[in-house]
Each structure stands twice: as C-alpha cells, then as structure tokens.
Amino acid sequence: MSASLVLGIDGGGSKTLVAVGDREGEVVAFDAGPGINPMDKPGWRDALSALLSPFAALRPSIGAVVAGLPAYGEIAALSKAQEAEVRAFFGAVHQRVVNDVEAAHIGAFAGGPGVLVLSGTGSMAWASDAEGRMLRVGGFGEAIGDEGSAHWIGAAAIALASQAIDGRVEAPDFLRAFLDHLQLDRIAPQDALIAWRASVEHARSEIAALSRFVDARAEAGDPAAGGILDAAAAHLAAHVRAARQRIDDAALPWSTAGGTFSSRILSARTAALVGSRPEPPRLPPIGGALLRAAQDLDWPVDEAWIGRLAVSIENNAVHARNGRSDTLPEGEDDR
Template sequence: MTMDHRVTQIAVDGGQSALRLRVLPSGKTGTGPGYTHGPEALSKLLAAIGTAAAEAELDGPVDVVALGLTGYPQAPGAAERLAADVSQLLDADEVRLTQDMVTAHAGALPDGYGVVVAAGTGLVCLAVDRDGTWRKLDGHGYLFGDAGSAFAIGRAGLVAVQRARDGRGPATKLAETSLDPVTLYRSSTLVDDVARFAPEVLRCATEGDPVAHEVLVKAATDIADTIEAAVAQLAGEGPVPVACVGGLFTGAGEQLLAPVRAALPARAQLTPAAGNSLDGAERLATGPLGTYADLIVTYRR
C-alpha cells in the first residue's frame, strides 16, 4: 500500500513586537516573543520560533520554511548558520531566510514590481524594478534612520514633552502624560517604549494639538521623501505602485496616509496592500522565489 506524502511548509514573520508562524496547508498559527537586541538575540529568536511552532501544533518533518526577520543577521556567514539551525529545530529540508522588508514586499505587491514601505517601530523601504533589480532605502535603525517610524514619532513627541515642561517650547497636550521620559534611559526595551508613545502623538494631533500635528506632518514628509527616492530608482516614467504596510499605518490610517499622499510625486500611486508580511513569507515558502531570489539565503540539508 502506498502512503501519501503530505507536503508541509512554514511561513514566519519575525518582527520587533512579536514573531508569527503559519503552518501550511493546515493554516494553523502560533506566536512567539519579538526580536530583542543583544548577544543572545539569535538564540532567543530560535526559542521564539520553537514556541510558535509548538503553539501551532507542528508535528512531523517540514519541506520548506520561509522566514522574514527584523533581526536578520548581517555578519558574514551568520545568516547561513541561522538557516541551518532553523532546519535542525524544525526538521526542515529547506530553509529560505530573508529580511522582513522582502516578505513585506512579497505580501503587499504579488506582481513583484513597485515600492513597499514597512513602518512599525522602525521603517524600511524596498523598491523592486520589473527586471528584478532592487534597492533598499532607510531601515538604518533608530539612531541613524527609520525616518517617519513610530519610534521617530514617539521620540519627537517626548522631546516636545520635555521642552514644554522646561518652558523651552510651546505648551502641548502631550505634556499631560504621566510618563517621565528620562526614566526610559534605564529601560532594556527603550526603542519599543519610545515607539509606544506614537499613538499618543496621533491622538493629540486628532484633537487639534498644534505641536502633535507638527510631529505628524514631519513624519509624513519624511515617509514621502523616502518613497520619492525609491520611485526614482525604478526605470521609466510610468506610474509605480506604492504600498504602505505595518503597524504604524494600520493604527494611523488616513491620518498619516493623507499627508503622505499629498507630498508624493505624480509617479507614486498609493496602492492597498494585497497582504501582510506573513502572507509574503507564505508566498516565498510555497512558490518560486522569482525577483526575490538574490535577497534570500537558502539552506538545504
């Protein structure tokens, strides 16, 4: 008697706030802790993948795992070693490992052409041309980049709080927060803590606070500048689909998208995202890599 072989793929979206895993074709899901910086980052990442796999009731060997990670290792050979470790952890024949900007792009623009801006705690942009050439913009981290991100908005809001309290800046509803920004210096999750103040900035802007509104406009301008630079990388003069994805855009909606749209060049056409980063990871796990092949480290045992 012949036994049927049930093909199993796994899609993983590893973000800063959480790690999400989807088993295919069952559709079962699991979650784990998000990425944290530090010397034990990769071991914690593997543990998070294991936690999510257990929650999704993964049982048996896996054919392909595709992962898009915020904490994609940059050191020479590190990505290959991580892919091998994931293969061992999940008993997987093949591991496809890439940055979260790639899975965000693959999920948002299934045709593979255009610009995707992924904004949450941080911000990164990926432009992919019709011939498969690509360009990454920003994603330089909270100290040197991530312009327009939730961290950038939160930080600007907290600076405004301190200026108002000192009398060095204009009065603002933001200063009504009970938070003392200086205490965040001691936090082991400083970046995430600062980013969590962004919704307060958005709320105060909605209520007509001019300082919060100025912070929002600055973020929108920064995002539009990044999109404009990305569109300029693509050949031709025709319209370019641009998708804005991630928790920041989900939470802010038109409050942020409207000023971004108003500041964009004519070629940039804001387009609703077809899916999210986990959907993008699923696409890379179940189909050909296509235009993303050069952006993916593949490990086969």
C-alpha cells in the same frame, strides 16, 4: 510523505506568526507568539523554537520553508545565527531566510514590482522592479535614522517636550498633555522627564509607544503634534521617491505596512506627498512567506490561489486575535 505543504514565518519585533499552507492556498495550521528581533530580544532563539515546536509533526509533509525574520541581511553574524536556527529545526527541508520587510513586499504585491514603505517601531522601504531587482531604502536603526517610524515619532515628542519645558519653543498644550500622559511632575518637569527616561527598561518599544499619544493629540487638533506627523510623513514619502528614483520608474506602485500607518493623519499626509494613494496589500507578510515557499516548489500559483490564501489567513488571524488557534496541528495545545 509527499511535499504537500509549505510553511511561512513572519517574525517581528512585537509578535511572530507561523502558518502552514497547502496546494489549494488554504492555511491548515497557524499560530502566533512573541517578537523575535535579535536586535533587542536576547531570548529570540528560545522564542522561535517554542513557537515552531507544535509544527514538528508536520515536517515530513513540508516541502519548503520561507522565514521572514527581522534584521536578517543587516548584520552578518546575526543573519548566520538566524539561518542556523531555522536549519536546526527543519533540517534538509528546502528553506529560504529573507528579511521580514522583503516578505512583506512579496505579500503586498503578490511577488510583483513595487515599493513597500514600512513604518513600525523602525522604518524602511523595500522595492523591486519587473525584472526582480531589489533594493532597500532606510532601515538604519533608531541610532542612525529610522525616520518616520514610531520610535522616531516618539523621540520627536520627547525632544519637543524638553524644548517646551525650557521655553525654547511654545507648545503649552502639547507639553501639558505630554506630562499628564507620562504622569510626570508639572512642578519640576525637567527633572521628572530625565528621571523617566532613566527608568525606562525597554527604551525602543516604550519610546515608540509614544507615537500613539502624538497621533491622538494630532487628531485633537494640537498643531505641535500635527507638525511631528507632518515631518514623519515627509520622511516616509522621501523613502518612496528615493526607491522609485533608484529603480528608475516614477510610476512604480507603492503600498504600506506597519502599525504606524494605522494613523489616519500620517497615512493621508504621506499619500498626499507621494502624490497617489497606496495600493492595498494583496497579502499580509505571512502570506508573502507562504507565496514565496509555494513558488520555490513550482506550485501552480494563480490569482484564485492568492485570493483563497488571503481569506484563509484573515480567518486564522481573527481566531488568533480572539485567543484561539483552531488550526494548530492536531494534538497540540494553543500557545
């Protein structure tokens, strides 16, 4: 068979998408599965293999694969393991493994220059100029940085609550809401908070989940929660400024990615500090992977192709959110 298809992978910490596109920019197969971040998902290999297995019948028609994987390029041993896992499934098919944020950047600017600032469980900015030179800002992980991320916001909420318990800061409304949110004892809050932290099984994701509590409190007018989001926005805006400075282009367009930016307050305050509104992404991260794979095959990608791909991905994503994968390869069950 001729190489009439391309396959993209958008791996993340909480979910992973796989999509197959054709020369016309239409998605012909699509599925979603669990996160495959090797930093905190020891079963990532099995999860990736299970997600790819329904696409085995399409391999003879696939000419190129681009896998955007979390943590790729950050730790040599893990990166080699990720490359090996992709190679084991696709064999001699042309394949490229990139960091998941790079794939998101390719999608956001349709392969053009810009700064993409991501805030999800972690945070990072990825930038490129018109000549294709790329650089990264942040992305050091929660033990070192990840400022402005959901985990950073959650950790800041815990720290603020602990200080309020001791009387080091005055934040009675925030503390009361925080204790109620976690169902902690108000009589002995110090012991209760320590016990809660010791009992957390998935610390990274559960601490990051507290960012939604902080956002809700900020929306309710809590100044303490608003202060946390102000600090997060300042960090994220600093990512954009640093990337522009290192690229040496103060007018480089910027865009956002990651669930933390679903916060209206965080998005608005970050934009205010950057000094301009972010550009809406041209394609989602899975679209960035498909676009790069199409370019690897020298397909005639134009604005119309990108537009069709964006619409097709959105239609398939709606099906996936509704629990249906109508475009799985024929004969395969939903996963």
